[in-house]
Amino acid sequence: MLWEAWQYLTTPASPIVRKMGYLYEAIAMAARLGRCRYSWQPHYQQCQQAIKHAMMQCKTKRKALIMGAGLLQDIPLAQLSSEFEQVLLVDMVFLKQAKQQAASYSNVQCIEFDVTESIENMFHGVLQVTEPQAWLSDDQIDLVVSLNLITQLPLLPVSWLMKQFHMDEQQADQIGQALISAHLAYLQKFNAPICLIADRLDREFDSHGQLIDEFDSWWGVTQPGLVQSWDWELMPFAESGRLRKRRVNQVGVSYFNVA
Template sequence: MIWEYWQHLTTPTAIVLAKEMGFLKESIALASRAKRCKATWNPHYQNCQASIVQAVQRSVGRRSVLIFGAGSLRDIPLAYLAQQFHQVILVDLVFLKSARAQAQSFDNVVLIEHDVTESLQGFYTQQTHVEQPQAWLNDASIDLVISLNLITQLPLIPVRWLLSHGALTELQADKLAKKIIYGHLHYLKQFAGEVCLIADEYGVEYDKAGKETDKVDPWWGIEPPKAVQNWSWELMPLGEQTTQIRQVNHVGVTFF
């Protein structure tokens, strides 16, 4: 708890609403969970890194690589990217100090705090309009774009925020979440370079005996794009949240 409190107090946030809406708290909680669940999360991180290496091999150019949802950087082969590309642009709403320190070791790696939905400022003031993101679309040097364990996360905090402020009904929340996800997909498809999407496809909950008890749809009913590669990620091992239920997510990789 002390570590979490200290991070919250000392992490600089260029985007003020990232702290107020709860994104910073969520990133800190995720970092703590990653430490606790190291044994089951590391294979997922290794799979992500291997998929990024594959995406690099598919990419024709080596000028700039743009990563959305860089977060902790644990799922990024950073040294490899820094060696392969002229510039590595890592984008997230918040970066904890560990990510900042790691990025600082490379001259050609930049961290950019940016809202990839370009809609959060509106959500913060309880508007529900979803913008069509534009950032970097005019940058001809972007040869590779990676959306990294991000797309299914995009609606979560905005929907929770708007519901808690009485700015949405449940039905409107569902529509808004879908619009945010479609908006990100549409955004990715507009880049001229190679694009790689790494995302949860679905989650399955099991009881202690290994019997399936529930299925989780992080895509809010949208059909995820067809993945060319998949793996299982034990997101919530037994004992992490409860001693009765574990959750395994199925992650997919798509190239556009």
């Protein structure tokens, strides 16, 4: 608790990042990683393998753009740094540990940026999803990775809009779907190999291993075809306390512009 509070107080972050909960969630995720490191390792290795596969498809290796970089655990950072001229790590917020890790490579940069380009609008209660444009005109981008990010895009804005602006559930569904669809369309506009790693199905099991809940993490948006998938034990029993349940996400990889 002390560590979390210290991080919250000392991490530089904009008012939007603080008020909408991005900083809180990043710290909670880092704390959960500390407790679940062992069960999350296979997921991180699979993510890194998928990114390495996409790297092999790049004819030139000038800039790699990694969106949703967060805690950097699922990124083969040393290899990206040694093969690419520049590595751009993008997220709403980076904690100190991630910034320090990135700073140990001279060609790796942490960029705090909203990849939906809509969050500021939503912070002010404007229910409008814009088409992201960032980096589309940069013809040196030779690899794009969206990393465990797409299904997370609606969560905090929708919760903010419901709490602060009394948005109803129908509007929430529309905004959630629009954010996911806009990110998918945005990725597909890049003229480079694209690696999309995302959860596809969230499942909860009771202590007898019985499936108790299952939901589509894509808010009903049609998911692109998978080339590979695995289970990520996001919440082992020990994490759920008195709830006594496990949460397992099916994570899948899609590639675009890859032979």
